[in-house]
Amino acid sequence: MSAQQPHDPHFTFRLPRTALRNAGIAFGIGLLLFVIVWWAGRDDGFYTPEATAPGKPLPIEALPEPLSTGAGASGMEEPAPRPAAEERPQLVEEKPMPAPVSETPLPTAPTDPTAPAAPVALAPGEVPVPIPGQTPAPEYPSSAMRNGDQGTVMVRVEVGVDGLPTSVEVAQRSGSRDLDRAAVNAVRQWRFQPAQRDGQPVPGAVTVPIDFKMR
Incomplete structure (x- = not known):
């Protein structure tokens, strides 16, 4: 038997x-065509500038003139501003400034507490006398009116040298506290002619009746 040859795994293309x-x-035909084309155009350059005649300047296109300062956005010239009228100095009269006002109060004449008060008409004797028109009537208490209270209150008044009451009290009651209280409150607002002695005002006292009657 003949020996088998080993299998060759490589293939050749x-x-x-x-x-x-x-x-x-x-390839030969392409190379020949390239040589022919190159030979035919070897004398022609890619770009040859045109020769200019000596001494003849090239034409230069003139640029547009710049817009004037008065031209607007639309290209139209705006009218030039008119010259302002010559200003002449004028004399202006200014009003004088007012004098500053001092916030400090003006000094006032000092008052003497010991100075005598305005003269008051004196009573004819040592008993004070009520001044007509300065003796307001008491108000009738509503509670006393509801209860039907009536009567006369005797009020004792001590009057100073200035004619003002210094002490007011009930000397004789009427039987109603509301009536007594109303009488005292009214007499406290009275004004009197002070009592006198030797032409000088002196303190004095007087008892006045206050009547409460329902009509």
């Missing part, structure tokens, strides 16, 4: 000879 020949012919 071979082109046919006709394909190689055709490729060589195509």
Whole structure:
């Protein structure tokens, strides 16, 4: 028996000879065409600037004139501002400033507490006398009116040298506290001619009746 040859795992790819020949012919034809084209255009440059005649300047396009300062956004010239009228100095009279007002109060003449008061008419004797028109009548208490209380209250008044009551009290009651209280409150507002002695006002006392009667 003949020995078996070992299996070769490698494969070799071979082109046919006709394909190689055709490729060589195509490459040769392309190279020939390139040489012909290059030879035909070797004298022509890519770009040749035109020669200018000596001494002839090139034409220069003039730029547009700049807009004047008075031209607006629309390109139209605005009228120039009129010159302002010459200002002449004028004399202005200013009013004088008012004198500052002092916030400090003006000094007033001091009052002497020992100075005598305004003269008061004196009573004809040593008993004070009520001054007509300055003896307001007492108010009738509503509670006394509801209860039907009536009567006369005797009120004793001590009067100072200025004619003002210094002490007022009930000398004789009427039987109603409301009536007694109303009489005392009324007499406290009275004004009197003070009593006198040798032409000088002196303290004095007098008892006055206050009548409460329902009509």
